[in-house]
Amino acid sequence: MLGNLLPYRHIAPLMRTSLFTAVCATALLTAPTSGQVVDPRIEAILQGVSAEHLHEYLAMLTSFETRHSLSFSDRANFGVLPARQYILETMQRFSDRLQVEFDCYEVEPQGRIPEQAQLCNVVATLPGRSERRIFVSGHYDTVARIEASDPASGGGGGGFDWSRYDNPAPGANDDGSGTVLTMEAARVLAQSGIEFDATLVFVAFVAEEEGLVGASLMAARAEREGWVIDAMFNNDIIGNSLGGNGILDSRTLRVFSEDPMDSPSRQLARFIRRQGATYMPGHEVRLIAREDRFGRGGDHTAFNRRGYAGVRFSESRENYSRQHTAQDTLGGVDFEYLARNTRVNTAGVATMAIAPPAPNVNGPRGPMLGRGESGYHAEMRWQRSPGATRYRVVWREAWTPDWQHEVIVGDVDRFVLENISIDDYVFGIAAIGPDGHESLVSAYVRPPRSRSDIREVGQRR
């Protein structure tokens, strides 16, 4: 067993059969390629994403002057009411298969909401063969600081007045960009004609600026009603390529995901980068290992708090001087960049929606990872995913951010890596469907210990 004397990364594919023991005769051993298929149907969907459409939707959304969540008005072309109506009616026109509706809540005065109001998310659902759901979202509401020139600011300026609903807040980039990305993704996926396994849910959230209110109400409803949510792709401030410091970057975008290193949200982030590299190789996904930008938040957090996997997409270079001001206008959005970011979202959503669900790697007593008969192997067990024809087994040293090693195995529910210590590596399994589409990785992890694990074992004398 020469292989066991060498660090694993130096072992050529030829030697792999001596290292691995597949416990089932149908297990396949392959070279450590990325194993990704490129589906021409998904390529066609991505080609359909249109910068012109994105511009058309956003020009209309910014024409309402403000989309402040409480900017209720009788005027047909002002404020939040015609804005949400426009989003609803536009998505209704995309396809008969899309079920488009308002998701409304009566909200009592609280925090940044000074008076009772009915607040509505706009939701478009594309039913799949199964109940599991994948969300794509942005927030359509806006807010702007009181300008120093406004008499109401008392000459100070720069602050928010949460009782002022009518000052200009075009919100082209924050977050008109995420809203129109969500709309365009809904259009191309609904019009693709593919019957997806997962149900796709496209949401324009309300009252993000008042503290993730629309998203929190919907996440609570999801938990109450027992929705199975595989992933949330939240897009917020995603269309500007010229930073306020003058640095231009239209070739990368950021994906933020919450701790810990093997949270479901972080598996989602890794998956997005993998699909992005497959379908959009010239457009780099930069993974950021934190929940959101420093000290700031977004709607995915409302879902994370209830245990759902969710990430935030944001442009790489922000222009803070436009955000939350009357200067957040169409001129600050790069529509070709926004279209590429829409394609990255769409590639991930389409792949995950065609693929089988991720395997369940947990038994009644936690992750089904053991040391095998010898006591020194890594033995993985999992529940087969419906529709899967094979699995990708991945692992990495525990002190690393991304999967380093992989092997494809057949339609099995158990696999052994000889002489690989389960103490030193992290392991995961993804399910692969008949056409090569792959699920999220399910990682073998134990929940972190908490204060409730503290045992008092004696008394100081």
Ligand SMILES: [Zn+2]
């Ligand atoms: Zn925002």
